[in-house]
Ligand SMILES: Cc1cc2nc3c(=O)[nH]c(=O)nc-3n(C[C@H](O)[C@H](O)[C@H](O)COP(=O)(O)OP(=O)(O)OC[C@H]3O[C@@H](n4cnc5c(N)ncnc54)[C@H](O)[C@@H]3O)c2cc1C
Ligand code: FES
């Protein structure tokens with residue numbers, strides 16, 4: 001049985017755990033404020049908040065319910081737009097949207113209200129503005145200026161000071177019943193009692209392709225490691241670590257000062273809240289952003305079998321051919337590991353897509369190197385969208401070692417890179433365009449390097 005709190009109501013249901021959350025909310029519970037738009041995680045009309053009990057407090061993340069399931073919310077608090085209503089008054093997000101005439105047909109509005117309110121309930125929000133929280137919400141008719149004004153008003157009403165839940169309740173951001181939620185969740189069981197029928201992590205790939213088939217299954221969310229561990233030499237990221245966890249990690253942000261700038265190019269807030277690193281690798285898209293990111297860190301995978309035996313493998317050897325992986329049926333990605341760089345270290349990630357945000361790449365690339373007196377000591381370069389797999393550039397990386405980090409070196413490295421890639425014409429661009437992008441992105445890495453102080 002699946003149990004969760006839906007707004008103010010306790011749900012106990014025998015509906016299959018693979019059932020789509022959006023479907024359940026609308027058809028079983030008749031809460032029609034959560035809209036069906038694209039059913040692919042792109043429009044945000046179906047956004048809900050999912051609250052997880054952590055150390056006596058509930059931390060809420062916005063997710064697209066069209067890509068989520070009942071199993072994913074077992075033991076949690078699901079908040080739809082109806083669950084944000086306050087008796088006889090508009091809540092702050094509704095008020096801001098209303099005052100700035102930020103709604104016309106109103107189809108997208110519940111999603112915007114939910115995402116906006118998410119900023120006051122989400123522990124990651126201190127690193128972002130309300131506009132960032134709306135990165136996965138699309139409006140087809142209002143025009144974004146009025147929505148932006150509403151978001152800015154919402155930010156200014158929060159102000160600079162840090163507030164607790166009581167303050168947000170007293171000031172009309174969320175209804176009063178939120179203060180009772182921790183106790184209710186505490187009393188619920190939180191283990192999903194099902195055999196593994198279909199393995200799902202965040203579900204952002206699986207539910208785009210298979211939502212219909214999964215509805216009749218009991219699914220089990222992969223019980224994989226979702227911790228970030230730091231040793232003296234290494235960062236060990238559990239396979240189940242989400243993009244948002246990377247975003248929040250102080251250690252990752254210390255090593256990669258531009259981390260949030262890079263991660264902002266990946267999907268939207270809602271998808272980043274669900275998407276895992278291992279899911280990105282196993283999806284095996286040639287333009288997988290996390291694959292390209294971690295290839296340039298020369299990352300290593302720890303694979304675990306059902307019998308608990310471990311196998312280690314360089315990420316660059318994991319991708320065999322188009323959607324073919326060195327992964328046995330009974331194996332899971334337990335963790336992704338990379339060495340903490342010593343000395344002067346440079347890392348950069350670049351992505352070119354038709355839209356800057358919430359789009360997949362035409363070509364993406366990452367480069368890392370350590371440097372001493374402007375001489376490159378160790379280098380790793382990756383490119384996506386230019387081969388059947390996310391590509392680690394073995395020869396180019398080797399060539400860079402011992403060279404000056406400048407445009408002349410990159411010009412020579414680019415020639416080698418061109419011999420390592422084999423782009424094809426497709427919807428994301430012609431072969432010639434992708435070759436040109438590959439060269440430009442390698443040059444861009446070095447220009448970014450020169451713009452930074454070492
Ligand atoms: C709207 C939208 C925008 C997106 N934008 C981007 C983008 O900008 N860049 C990008 O790279 N991707 C993007 N994606 C793709 C997707 O979000 C990522 O690939 C994500 O990282 C997948 O992770 P997941 O946990 O959701 O995978 P799931 O869908 O849960 O799983 C994918 C596959 O991986 C397997 N799997 C998951 N974890 C493990 C594990 N530990 N061991 C073994 N197998 C495992 C599952 O069984 C499944 O076969 C987008 C998707 C959507 C819907
Ligand atoms: S329906 Fe469009 S994101 Fe879910």
Ligand code: FES
Pocket residue numbers: 102103104105106107108109138139140141142
């Ligand atoms: S108001 Fe019509 S889609 Fe946004």
